[in-house]
Amino acid sequence: MSHESSDEEFEKLEPTLQNVLDQKSLHWIFVGGKGGVGKTTTSCSLAVQLSKVRDSVLLISTDPAHNLSDAFGQKFSKEATLVEGFTNLYAMEIDPTSSIQEMLDQSEQQGGGAMGAMMQDLAFAIPGVDEAMGFAEVMKQVKTMEYSVIIFDTAPTGHTLRFLSFPSVLEKALAKISQLSGRFGPMFQQMSGMMGLNANQEDMFGKLEGMRAIITEVNNQFKDPEKTTFICVCISEFLSLYETERMIQELTTYQIDTHNIVVNQLLFPRKDSNCEQCLVRHKMQRKYLDQIYDLYEDFHIVLMPLLTKEIRGTQDIKEFSEMLVKPYVPPDDLLMDVSQ
Amino acid sequence: MSLALAIALVVLITEFILWFGYSQIASLAYGVYLNAFERERVQKQRKTKRDILTIKHDLARTSSQDQFAKWAKLRRKLDSKMSELEKITTSLGYLKTSFEIKFTTFLWVVTNGIQIVMVIWYRSSPVFYLPQDWFSPISWIFSMPFAPSGSVSVPFWFLVCRKFVKKVVQTKRDAVPLYHKYAPESVKQHGQLFIQWCKTQIRIFTPIVVQWVNANVKTFCNIIAEKAKSSEKKKMPSPSTNGTSGSTSNEEENNDASKIEEKKEKKEKILEKD
Numbered sequence: 051m052s053h054e055s056s057d058e059e060f061e062k063l064e065p066t067l068q069n070v071l072d073q074k075s076l077h078w079i080f081v082g083g084k085g086g087v088g089k090t091t092t093s094c095s096l097a098v099q100l101s102k103v104r105d106s107v108l109l110i111s112t113d114p115a116h117n118l119s120d121a122f123g124q125k126f127s128k129e130a131t132l133v134e135g136f137t138n139l140y141a142m143e144i145d146p147t148s149s150i151q152e153m154l155d156q157s158e159q160q161g162g163g164a165m166g167a168m169m170q171d172l173a174f175a176i177p178g179v180d181e182a183m184g185f186a187e188v189m190k191q192v193k194t195m196e197y198s199v200i201i202f203d204t205a206p207t208g209h210t211l212r213f214l215s216f217p218s219v220l221e222k223a224l225a226k227i228s229q230l231s232g233r234f235g236p237m238f239q240q241m242s243g244m245m246g247l248n249a250n251q252e253d254m255f256g257k258l259e260g261m262r263a264i265i266t267e268v269n270n271q272f273k274d275p276e277k278t279t280f281i282c283v284c285i286s287e288f289l290s291l292y293e294t295e296r297m298i299q300e301l302t303t304y305q306i307d308t309h310n311i312v313v314n315q316l317l318f319p320r321k322d323s324n325c326e327q328c329l330v331r332h333k334m335q336r337k338y339l340d341q342i343y344d345l346y347e348d349f350h351i352v353l354m355p356l357l358t359k360e361i362r363g364t365q366d367i368k369e370f371s372e373m374l375v376k377p378y379v380p381p382d383d384l385l386m387d388v389s390q
Numbered sequence: 391m392s393l394a395l396a397i398a399l400v401v402l403i404t405e406f407i408l409w410f411g412y413s414q415i416a417s418l419a420y421g422v423y424l425n426a427f428e429r430e431r432v433q434k435q436r437k438t439k440r441d442i443l444t445i446k447h448d449l450a451r452t453s454s455q456d457q458f459a460k461w462a463k464l465r466r467k468l469d470s471k472m473s474e475l476e477k478i479t480t481s482l483g484y485l486k487t488s489f490e491i492k493f494t495t496f497l498w499v500v501t502n503g504i505q506i507v508m509v510i511w512y513r514s515s516p517v518f519y520l521p522q523d524w525f526s527p528i529s530w531i532f533s534m535p536f537a538p539s540g541s542v543s544v545p546f547w548f549l550v551c552r553k554f555v556k557k558v559v560q561t562k563r564d565a566v567p568l569y570h571k572y573a574p575e576s577v578k579q580h581g582q583l584f585i586q587w588c589k590t591q592i593r594i595f596t597p598i599v600v601q602w603v604n605a606n607v608k609t610f611c612n613i614i615a616e617k618a619k620s621s622e623k624k625k626m627p628s629p630s631t632n633g634t635s636g637s638t639s640n641e642e643e644n645n646d647a648s649k650i651e652e653k654k655e656k657k658e659k660i661l662e663k664d
Contacts, residue, residue, distance in 0.1 A: 288455050295462045299469065337456075344459035 062343070063350045067096060067281070067310060067374045071103050075276045082204040083283035084293045088314040088354070090117040091361050092283050093203040095371030100199055101139040108197040109133075109141040113205040116143045123363045130195065135364045140197070189268050190261075275307030283312045286335035291342065298346075311349050313342065315356040318380040353378055394517045394547060397508065401551035404501040409559070416493045420486055426607040428485065431478060438475045445471065509545050516541030 063069075070076065079100075081093040090111070097109040108130055111118040118141055119126050122133055130140040192200060272278045280301055284290040294311065301308050316335055319328040342351060354370075355378050361370050407415060424432055445468045454461040514536040520529060522540065530539060537543030542550075573581075 288458065291458055292454070295465070299466065338458065341458035345462050 063309075063348070065350065065352050065377045067099070067312070067350065067352055069350055070096070070279065070281070070310065071099060071375065073276075073279075074104075076199055076279060078272065078278040079199060079201045080204055080278070080280045081201065081283060082280060082297065084290050087283050087285045087290055088312075089113075089283045090121050090203050091367070091370065092281070092312050092314065092354075092374075093201050094118070094121050094367045095374050096281070097139055097141075097201050098136075098368055098371040099374055100201070101136055104138070104198045106138045106197045106199075107140065108192070108195065108200045109139065109203065110192070110200060111141075111143045111203040112145070113203060114145045115205075116145075118143050118203065121362065121367065133364070190264050193264070193268075273305045278307060279310070280306055280308040281310045281312060282308060283314055285315045286313055286338040286342070288338065291338055295345070309349050310352065311342065311346055312352045312354060312374075313339065314354045316353055317356055355380070393512065393515070393544070397517065397544065397547050398551045400504055400508070401548060401555060404505070405552065405555045405559075407497055407501050412494050412497050413490070415497060416490045419493050420489050422604065422607065423489060425604045428482070431482065435475065435478045435482065438471055438478065442468065442471050442475060505548060509548065512544045514538075515544070517544060517547045518542055 070079065079096065081089050081096065083089050090113070093109060093111075097107050101107045109118065111126075116126075122141065124131075124134055126141045126143045128142055128144050130142045133139045133141050282294050282297060284294040298308055316339075317328055317332045319325060319332050323329060339353075352374060354373055357370070359366075361367060445464055449461065449464045449468060452461045452464060516533070516537045519541045520532065522529075525532070532542045532546050533539050534543055534546060537546075570578075
């Protein structure tokens with residue numbers, strides 16, 4: 051079916067996510083965009099499609115709002131859970147900021163008071179470091195799991211993006227810290243002994259060092275277009291487009307591959323429709339769609355229609371996901387010609 | 391006697407540099423240096439700035455809502471140009487700082503280093519002898535610390551020269567208001583005319599000279615370098631460092647020439663103020 055569509059359009063890249071499904075080397079897939087454009091729906095659909103061609107798929111939501119549970123109609127936790135109706139699709143919901151909180155609590159329970167204090171100081175010292183560290187913790191967990199592909203449904207504010215932008219700063223800071231630990235470690239131990247503290251500084255520096263290693267490794271993987279790609283989701287409106295352009299520029303500076311744009315919530319009113327709002331909106335969407343085609347020539351641009359019902363439950367998602375691989379062809383009596 | 395003249399010259403140059411200010415001279419020299427050796431980078435910077443202004447102008451005229459694609463493309467171009475400009479600017483900034491540090495050090499050596507060296511080198515040689523009966527009871531002061539008695543020593547002569555220059559400057563400064571107060575009108579008028587004539591002459595010739603110097607600094611350097619090379623070839627077995635030092639000193643001379651021109655302008659301005 052993908053061949054059909056590519057035959058139809060010679061210049062444009064095929065308007066599906068088939069390329070993502072075909073690229074077997076992909077290990078990390080990020081789905082991102084402004085809030086309310088249908089990121090969760092898109093990532094769920096993509097996960098469903100991927101589950102057909104891959105051994106095992108993990109879908110992670112880092113959005114504190116946690117829409118994953120709503121989308122599948124099933125409660126997920128921060129443990130990977132099998133999605134009902136699938137044999138190889140797992141989902142989990144994590145909040146990066148709460149993850150560092152847990153880490154702090156944990157270290158306090160273990161009696162490593164200095165570790166906790168240190169982490170707190172660090173979290174306050176550099177803005178965004180708490181999120182990044184939380185994310186690093188998440189990555190650590192995820193890395194130990196054996197999934198052939200992992201899809202991130204990112205939060206609108208883009209914890210992910212910030213994390214991706216983090217490498218050099220945090221790496222340098224942590225490198226400095228571990229360097230210091232080598233120099234002042236013994237003194238530190240003596241001091242804490244005198245003060246009556248029971249700081250397990252070996253453990254503390256070891257943890258920081260480990261975190262640094264993870265961040266470095268993960269960042270290297272993220273910069274590899276064979277292993278990682280970013281799928282931008284937007285709607286055909288000015289602000290969404292603006293955000294998308296900014297995001298793509300940002301991704302380019304972080305050297306993260308992105309070559310797919312999903313344009314969501316498109317209206318296809320009937321030719322004889324007398325719904326004024328629909329027609330006006332359709333016209334506007336058409337205008338921005340033209341701009342998208344003009345601007346992102348080397349992207350796969352996937353058009354998704356606005357359905358008349360909410361997409362809830364596995365069945366809906368399965369149906370919706372078909373449109374990611376088969377270009378949506380509106381019935382003949384509709385205004386818009388997709389393959390235009 | 392030549393020693394006395396040399397010292398006087400050194401003091402004159404030193405006082406001039408001090409009066410003009412290290413940083414002023416350094417920045418002037420930096421301008422010449424940029425023009426001579428970094429012209430491409432400066433021109434590139436200028437071109438980038440102009441491009442940025444053009445793009446900004448276009449961007450302002452492009453509606454981001456109606457022509458989003460065009461607008462976004464312009465935006466990308468602008469961003470890339472901006473980062474390029476930043477890179478050039480920072481590199482030039484580094485260059486400027488390092489150049490100014492080096493040049494200021496050089497000026498310091500010229501002003502203070504030479505004096506110190508001369509004082510030490512000629513510590514026991516007389517500049518000239520005074521007639522016996524001029525300052526007979528206190529003539530030993532003039533030969534302090536190591537010069538033969540009855541003569542004027544190098545440090546003392548330095549002191550005298552410096553005092554003299556300072557007094558001259560002071561007198562000139564004091565004389566200007568007096569001149570304005572007491573000089574007859576006709577003298578003032580003629581003086582004004584003369585100064586104006588001088589100004590126009592300088593205004594005409596300064597840019598020509600500066601341009602000439604700028605245009606020829608490189609060729610001079612090249613010629614001297616070649617000469618040095620050829621002489622080096624002649625003295626093949628004993629390579630000398632004359633070449634490099636010669637070229638740098640020449641460059642300095644050129645810089646000095648342009649500086650003097652600049653100084654003239656400065657002086658006029660001061661005159662105007664007075």
